[in-house]
Amino acid sequence: MRTARRQFTIMYVVLFMLSGVALLGLTGLITISNTRASVPVGQQQQPVNAAARIGELEAQLAAVHQDQVRQLLAGSVIALTVMAVASVLLGRSVAGRVLRPLRTITAATRAITADNLHERLAAPGPDDEVKALADTIDELLERLEQAFAAQRRFVANASHELRTPLATMRASLDVAVAKPGPVPPQTVALAGRLRTELDQVDGLLDGLLILARTQHGALADRAPVSLGDLVTEVMSARAADLAAKRLTVDADVRRDAWTHGNAVLLTRMTGNVVDNAIAHNGPDGWIRVVAAAEHGTALLTVETGGPPLDPDQVARLGRPFQRLGVERTAGTGTGLGLSIVAAVAAAHGGTLALRARPEGGLHVAIRLPLLPEGAA
Numbered sequence: 105m106r107t108a109r110r111q112f113t114i115m116y117v118v119l120f121m122l123s124g125v126a127l128l129g130l131t132g133l134i135t136i137s138n139t140r141a142s143v144p145v146g147q148q149q150q151p152v153n154a155a156a157r158i159g160e161l162e163a164q165l166a167a168v169h170q171d172q173v174r175q176l177l178a179g180s181v182i183a184l185t186v187m188a189v190a191s192v193l194l195g196r197s198v199a200g201r202v203l204r205p206l207r208t209i210t211a212a213t214r215a216i217t218a219d220n221l222h223e224r225l226a227a228p229g230p231d232d233e234v235k236a237l238a239d240t241i242d243e244l245l246e247r248l249e250q251a252f253a254a255q256r257r258f259v260a261n262a263s264h265e266l267r268t269p270l271a272t273m274r275a276s277l278d279v280a281v282a283k284p285g286p287v288p289p290q291t292v293a294l295a296g297r298l299r300t301e302l303d304q305v306d307g308l309l310d311g312l313l314i315l316a317r318t319q320h321g322a323l324a325d326r327a328p329v330s331l332g333d334l335v336t337e338v339m340s341a342r343a344a345d346l347a348a349k350r351l352t353v354d355a356d357v358r359r360d361a362w363t364h365g366n367a368v369l370l371t372r373m374t375g376n377v378v379d380n381a382i383a384h385n386g387p388d389g390w391i392r393v394v395a396a397a398e399h400g401t402a403l404l405t406v407e408t409g410g411p412p413l414d415p416d417q418v419a420r421l422g423r424p425f426q427r428l429g430v431e432r433t434a435g436t437g438t439g440l441g442l443s444i445v446a447a448v449a450a451a452h453g454g455t456l457a458l459r460a461r462p463e464g465g466l467h468v469a470i471r472l473p474l475l476p477e478g479a480a
Contacts, residue, residue, distance in 0.1 A: 112202065116195030117188065124187045128180045205234040213241060221249035259313070266309055274302050311440035314372060314447075325368075328475055331361040331395040331404050334374045339393070341375075345382050352390040360397040361404070362475040365452040373448040374404065376441040377468050381408045384466070401454075401471040413460040421458050445470065 205227065212225050224245060227238030277295045281287055335357050339346075346353060363370070381391045385408050392407040421442045445468075446456040454472035461467050 110199075112199035113192065113195040116198065117191045120191035120195070121184070121188060124184055128183060205229070206237075209234070209238050209241065216245060221245055221252060267306070270302055270306055270309075274299065277302075308440065311444055314369070314444050325366055326364055327367060329363055329365055329367050329370050330359070331363065331370075331374070331402050331472070332357040332359055334367075334371055335378075335393055335395045335404070338371065338374045338378050342378060342382060346391075349382065349385060350388050351382065351385055352388075354390065354392040356392075356394045356396065358396040361395045361402040362397075363402040363452065363454075363472040364475050365472070369448045369451070373445050373470070376445050377404070377406045377470070380441050380468070381406050381466075384408070385410065397474055400474055402474045404470040404472075406468045407461070408465045409461075409463075410465040412462070412464045413466060415460045418458050418460045418466065442468075 209225055209227060216223050224242045225238045226242070227235050229235050277298055281292060281295050335355065339353065339355065378391075378393070385391065389409055392405075394403065394405045396403055442456070442458070449456045449470050449472065452472050454470060457469040457471075459467040459469070
């Protein structure tokens with residue numbers, strides 16, 4: 105991993121070594137040039153009988169000069185090696201000290217989530233580039249907090265305000281159909297279609313409220329919850345729907361799958377997964393449900409058969425208003441079912457995994473933190 109500290113260290117070492125090589129090279133050139141300048145002796149001005157002695161001295165000086173050059177080169181190599189080691193240690197230390205405020209800012213920023221956007225970095229120190237970065241992040245967090253708060257207020261207020269006209273419209277339909285005297289069949293049929301659409305809108309508003317609660321609100325009323333009990337309860341409540349499609353249910357419900365969370369939201373999560381399996385299953389199909397403790401997590405899986413699905417489209421089903429193909433949009437679903445499942449799982453510290461089965465159908469796996477044995 106190319107971290108900033110490693111890059112700074114390499115840059116410091118390279119610059120330090122280049123400057124060291126240049127300094128030692130310049131020193132060596134000056135030393136060699138001065139030594140060579142002092143070697144020549146004016147032989148033409150010397151007596152003839154001293155020529156042999158002068159040649160002997162020049163040979164000795166040349167040998168001394170070569171020894172000095174070798175010693176200088178050896179000393180330069182040793183000095184460069186020491187400088188390289190020292191530059192790596194000093195460069196790493198200096199880079200770590202320079203980047204320490206940035207690491208602090210990074211750690212503090214990662215600890216801030218949608219549930220604690222009110223927290224700020226509030227970096228101390230002089231007004232330098234690092235503090236300017238921290239102040240900019242604080243301003244960004246403040247804007248995000250305001251945006252999240254506005255979104256929560258809008259979703260909650262809009263959902264609540266829309267329930268009143270929906271109730272009024274439903275009551276008006278009931279009054280129109282219940283009037284004395286014969287009611288035209290067209291009016292009864294229209295009233296039935298309008299009730300269906302009103303129920304659809306009502307379910308959409310309910311889904312939006314749950315999404316707003318799980319995504320942007322702290323969960324309350326946490327208690328030990330058994331996924332096995334939730335599966336049993338949900339499957340019993342949907343016995344009529346299962347019988348209407350003649351679906352075969354293969355349930356592996358164990359008593360060790362306990363988690364800690366909000367029972368209402370977890371029930372809604374389980375119900376949405378089962379409802380999705382029922383709604384997008386053909387007659388005489390099958391559903392396989394597993395609730396068990398596995399690898400330190402409370403696991404809930406729901407698997408169905410059916411035609412092969414596009415894996416890329418399946419990966420997007422956890423987003424709001426995402427559906428698979430025209431055949432899956434022709435029903436009465438709101439497109440929020442699996443997105444609510446993903447939001448509830450995330451709010452409880454869990455995950456949702458969607459996978460298209462190679463032989464056809466969908467595999468849904470929810471993993472939640474497992475409650476320690478004995479705490480349930």
